[in-house]
Amino acid sequence: GNSVTQxxxxxxxxxxxxxxxxxxxxxxxxxxxxxxxxxxxxxxxLLLKATKADDKGSNKGFEATYRKETxxxxxxxxxxxxxxxxxYFCALSEELSGGSNYKLTFGKGTLLTVNP
Amino acid sequence: xxxxxxxPKFRVLKTGQSMTLLCAQDMNHEYMYWxxxxxxxxxxxxxxxxxxxxxxxxxxxxxxxxxxxxxxxFLLGLESAAPSQTSVYFCASRLRLAGVGKTQxxxxxxxxxxx
Numbered sequence: 001g002n003s004v005t006q007x008x009x010x011x012x013x014x015x016x017x018x019x020x021x022x023x024x025x026x027x028x029x030x031x032x033x034x035x036x037x038x039x040x041x042x043x044x045x046l047l048l049k050a051t052k053a054d055d056k057g058s059n060k061g062f063e064a065t066y067r068k069e070t071x072x073x074x075x076x077x078x079x080x081x082x083x084x085x086x087x088y089f090c091a092l093s094e095e096l097s098g099g100s101n102y103k104l105t106f107g108k109g110t111l112l113t114v115n116p
Numbered sequence: 117x118x119x120x121x122x123x124p125k126f127r128v129l130k131t132g133q134s135m136t137l138l139c140a141q142d143m144n145h146e147y148m149y150w151x152x153x154x155x156x157x158x159x160x161x162x163x164x165x166x167x168x169x170x171x172x173x174x175x176x177x178x179x180x181x182x183x184x185x186x187x188x189x190f191l192l193g194l195e196s197a198a199p200s201q202t203s204v205y206f207c208a209s210r211l212r213l214a215g216v217g218k219t220q221x222x223x224x225x226x227x228x229x230x231x
Contacts, residue, residue: 004158036222043120043206043222044159089158101147101166101212103174104220106158 002027006090006107013114021075021110023090031092033073038087080114087111120223122207128229129197137192137226139207146212148190152203197230
C-alpha cells in the first residue's frame with residue numbers, strides 16, 4: 001500500500017535558521033501531496049499542497065516541490081520563527097473504493113521547536 | 117462560519133463504558149472522516165462517509181461505529197471502550213468535487229483516555 005516516510009524529530013532550531021523536513025513517499029499512480037501543521041492544542045491545518053510532478057506548493061514562507069523522480073516532497077523555510085513551533089505532517093491522497101473519494105495517508109509527524 | 121467542531125474536547129472513560137463523539141461542520145461538505153492520532157503513528161482513518169445515510173470502514177474500524185443521519189453531523193461511537201482506544205480523535209470534512217487535491221478540513225480534536 002501507499003506510505004509516507006518523514007524524518008524523525010524532534011527538530012530544534014534557533015530563530016532565523018534554515019529548516020528542512022524530509023518527506024518521501026511510496027504510491028501507485030500520481031497522488032497529491034500535502035503538508036499539514038498542528039500547533040499545540042489544535043487540530044491540523046493545511047500548510048501547502050502540490051497536485052502534480054514539479055509543482056511547488058508555498059505558504060507563509062514554507063515551500064515544497066513535488067519531485068516524482070525522487071518520490072519526495074521536502075518542506076523548507078529559509079528563516080524560521082518561534083511561532084513556527086509545531087508538529088508537521090507530510091501526507092498523500094489515495095483513492096478510496098468507489099472513485100471520487102480520497103483518504104489521506106500521513107507520515108508520523110515531525111516536532112519542530114524554534115528557540116528565540 | 118465555525119468550520120469543523122468536535123464535542124467533547126476531553127473525556128475520561130472506564131474500560132467497558134460507552135460514549136459518542138460528535139463532529140459537526142457548517143461548510144455543506146459531503147464527505148466526512150474520523151481519524152485517530154497516536155504517538156509516533158501519524159493519523160489513521162477509522163471510518164468515513166460520502167453522504168447522509170452512508171458510512172464505510174477505513175483502516176482501523178474495529179471497536180467503533182459511526183452514523184451520518186444529517187449531512188452536517190458525523191458521530192463516532194465506542195460501544196465498549198478499551199485502553200487501546202486511548203487516543204486523540206480528529207474529524208475532517210471536504211467537498212465531493214472530484215480531484216485528488218481537494219483539501220480536508222480538520223476539527224480541533226477530542227482527547228480520550230480509557231482507564
